[in-house]
Amino acid sequence: MSSKMSGRLLYLWLVSVLLSLGKAADSSAKPNIIIILIDDMGMNDVSFHGSNQILTPNIDALAYNGVLLNKHYVPNLCTPSRATLLTGKYPIHTGMQHWVIITDEPWSLPQRERLMPELFREAGYATHLVGKWHLGFWRKDLTPTMRGFDHHFGYYNGYIDYYDHQVRMLDRNYTAGLDFRRDLEPCPEANGTYATEAFTSEAKRIIEQHDKTKPLFMVLSHLAVHTGNEDDPMQAPPEEVAKFAHIKDPKRRTYAGMISSLDKSVAQTMRALKDNGMLNNSIVLLYSDNGAPTVGIHSNAGSNYPYRGQKESPWEGGIRSAGALWSPLLKERGYVSNQAIHAIDWLPTLAGAAGITLPQELQLDGINLWPALSGNEEPKPRSFIHALDEIFGYSSYMRDTLKYVNGSTFEGQYDHWLGELESNEDDPLSDNYGQQVLSSDVHSILGDRGLTEAHILQMRSEATQECPVLAGEDPQDPKYKCEPLKEHCFFDLAKDPCERYNLAQLYPAQLEELAQEVEQFRRTAIPTARVPITDYRADPVFHNGNWEWWNDTDTGSGAGTCSLKLWIIMGSIIGLICSISF
Ligand SMILES: *[C@@H]1O[C@H](CO)[C@@H](O)[C@H](O)[C@H]1NC(C)=O
Ligand SMILES: *[C@@H]1O[C@H](CO)[C@@H](O)[C@H](O)[C@H]1NC(C)=O
Ligand SMILES: *[C@@H]1O[C@H](CO)[C@@H](O)[C@H](O)[C@H]1NC(C)=O
Numbered sequence: 276m277s278s279k280m281s282g283r284l285l286y287l288w289l290v291s292v293l294l295s296l297g298k299a300a301d302s303s304a305k306p307n308i309i310i311i312l313i314d315d316m317g318m319n320d321v322s323f324h325g326s327n328q329i330l331t332p333n334i335d336a337l338a339y340n341g342v343l344l345n346k347h348y349v350p351n352l353c354t355p356s357r358a359t360l361l362t363g364k365y366p367i368h369t370g371m372q373h374w375v376i377i378t379d380e381p382w383s384l385p386q387r388e389r390l391m392p393e394l395f396r397e398a399g400y401a402t403h404l405v406g407k408w409h410l411g412f413w414r415k416d417l418t419p420t421m422r423g424f425d426h427h428f429g430y431y432n433g434y435i436d437y438y439d440h441q442v443r444m445l446d447r448n449y450t451a452g453l454d455f456r457r458d459l460e461p462c463p464e465a466n467g468t469y470a471t472e473a474f475t476s477e478a479k480r481i482i483e484q485h486d487k488t489k490p491l492f493m494v495l496s497h498l499a500v501h502t503g504n505e506d507d508p509m510q511a512p513p514e515e516v517a518k519f520a521h522i523k524d525p526k527r528r529t530y531a532g533m534i535s536s537l538d539k540s541v542a543q544t545m546r547a548l549k550d551n552g553m554l555n556n557s558i559v560l561l562y563s564d565n566g567a568p569t570v571g572i573h574s575n576a577g578s579n580y581p582y583r584g585q586k587e588s589p590w591e592g593g594i595r596s597a598g599a600l601w602s603p604l605l606k607e608r609g610y611v612s613n614q615a616i617h618a619i620d621w622l623p624t625l626a627g628a629a630g631i632t633l634p635q636e637l638q639l640d641g642i643n644l645w646p647a648l649s650g651n652e653e654p655k656p657r658s659f660i661h662a663l664d665e666i667f668g669y670s671s672y673m674r675d676t677l678k679y680v681n682g683s684t685f686e687g688q689y690d691h692w693l694g695e696l697e698s699n700e701d702d703p704l705s706d707n708y709g710q711q712v713l714s715s716d717v718h719s720i721l722g723d724r725g726l727t728e729a730h731i732l733q734m735r736s737e738a739t740q741e742c743p744v745l746a747g748e749d750p751q752d753p754k755y756k757c758e759p760l761k762e763h764c765f766f767d768l769a770k771d772p773c774e775r776y777n778l779a780q781l782y783p784a785q786l787e788e789l790a791q792e793v794e795q796f797r798r799t800a801i802p803t804a805r806v807p808i809t810d811y812r813a814d815p816v817f818h819n820g821n822w823e824w825w826n827d828t829d830t831g832s833g834a835g836t837c838s839l840k841l842w843i844i845m846g847s848i849i850g851l852i853c854s855i856s857f
């Protein structure tokens with residue numbers, strides 16, 4: 276009996292060892308995933324879309340050595356865009372479709388949603404968020420380390436001061452508060468370090484100290500190039516700004532300094548991956564969360580030109596995002612992708628690349644485009660609901676190349692072609708553009724595949740947008756005029772990417788079809804999760820000068836303020852209460 280028993284035990288033991296070995300080997304082979312998320316940068320603010328004004332040789336080298344995402348779509352605003360990345364769903368399906376989470380508003384990305392870091396952690400990944408969150412923090416259990424990230428270094432709100440990392444809410448008489456943390460603890464030590472540099476150092480530290488037996492999942496979510504606080508919005512290191520003497524407008528010049536610092540950061544991050552032997556099994560995705568706000572709220576002088584509109588508008592300027600994907604795991608590299616791809620697609624696409632099977636019940640809106648991108652396949656037609664906001668009363672929709680717009684934002688103030696650059700402000704170095712890219716740090720790190728100057732210029736011209744004249748017709752002709760606050764409009768982006776020719780009068784039946792399709796989406800929308808401010812308890816004056824959760828199930832202050840002294844005095848009683856309540 277005993278030999279039979281021990282034989283069975285041995286068998287079970289062997290099986291479990293083999294299973295766990297298989298699992299470990301499997302997860303260590305999974306690719307590292309690094310998402311570099313830029314805030315509020317315009318399509319025309321990287322040089323790979325053709326601008327010679329602000330050169331971004333490192334970012335461009337990532338695109339030319341990888342896949343230049345030429346039709347990359349995103350929601351038109353920070354909170355919805357980030358919610359979409361992490362859930363793989365449209366904002367109308369998570370309740371995040373209306374507005375952003377304002378500092379003192381008690382709402383968040385609903386907890387019923389399972390987030391990308393949680394799903395990757397379950398698949399064996401170490402998960403890190405560096406930088407911006409902006410998906411709610413009014414309760415502690417809504418903050419990043421409670422929602423799938425092992426570690427967070429950064430801030431909870433939409434923006435902070437680039438140097439002292441405070442949020443000053445000028446429209447209320449709140450005390451200025453620090454919004455900078457290492458996990459749950461306030462982190463005043465970084466005071467004085469330019470945010471882009473602080474986040475880059477942290478990303479490097481994470482890469483260096485990463486346990487290489489596990490795959491890494493890191494979202495490096497920059498403050499740049501969002502504005503800082505309203506009393507000092509444009510902040511960049513003076514030595515970076517000094518590189519842009521050719522730009523006359525001081526605001527745009529400072530913006531260029533912010534971009535330049537970011538471009539350096541991309542090089543440093545790629546260098547760290549290389550130096551730590553991780554690059555050859557990494558996927559790096561870089562993109563801007565939405566178009567630049569050229570004018571209006573938090574305007575940063577960014578440019579989406581020649582696309583129409585800007586951040587927080589229904590137009591291409593708000594929803595097309597500069598993006599690049601690089602990985603040695605891509606079969607095809609060094610090409611411009613015209614596959615329409617949306618932020619909803621990144622969760623299934625990256626999971627697909629990593630061989631992670633996602634649970635069916637997630638009900639994602641996105642699809643896995645990894646095979647299409649990796650194989651440079653013929654672009655598939657896609658339909659996207661770009662915006663559907665009952666409160667602002669507007670919608671923006673695309674079926675393949677047909678674009679539908681009804682209603683607008685801010686009384687139509689952003690409905691124009693904004694941010695055209697001065698023609699005589701080229702960077703003198705742009706005469707040698709190809710050489711700038713080939714001599715960049717990122718190219719020296721990645722460029723082992725014989726990328727030539729001619730190929731760079733070819734890709735760049737494919738990714739440079741012109742605004743064609745449609746059928747010899749004048750776009751000023753009144754029959755093409757679109758006034759979305761009065762009547763819905765539609766455009767054919769294949770022929771009219773700049774949305775100059777409204778075809779509503781010419782093809783009313785097509786317009787009606789598109790309106791019906793929007794109606795279908797409207798039926799699937801859930802109400803906005805937004806809760807306007809209810810009281811003033813968020814004021815940092817109540818939280819030791821920090822922005823911190825203000826509604827909690829414990830004593831009313833978070834565990835971060837469960838100070839050491841209190842622990843010593845109250846000892847295990849508080850410990851017990853805290854552990855019961857979390
Ligand atoms: C602002 O200050 C006034 C006067 O001190 C006070 O009555 C009011 O409640 C404060 N408002 C807010 C939003 O804290
Ligand atoms: C940051 O440092 C500056 C300069 O030393 C100091 O004046 C300021 O009070 C500090 N801010 C915070 C939030 O600690
Ligand atoms: C990546 O490089 C490291 C260190 O150079 C090496 O040990 C590893 O086998 C390489 N992995 C792949 C997938 O090529």
Ligand SMILES: *[C@@H]1O[C@H](CO)[C@@H](O)[C@H](O)[C@H]1NC(C)=O
Pocket residue numbers: 667668669681682763790793
């Ligand atoms: C267009 O928007 C207006 C204003 O929000 C709305 O009343 C109307 O129903 C919309 N039309 C369609 C076809 O969706």
Ligand SMILES: *[C@@H]1O[C@H](CO)[C@@H](O)[C@H](O)[C@H]1NC(C)=O
Pocket residue numbers: 825826827831
């Ligand atoms: C926390 O929020 C809940 C839900 O909104 C509310 O019912 C409760 O009164 C709040 N508690 C505190 C201490 O603010």
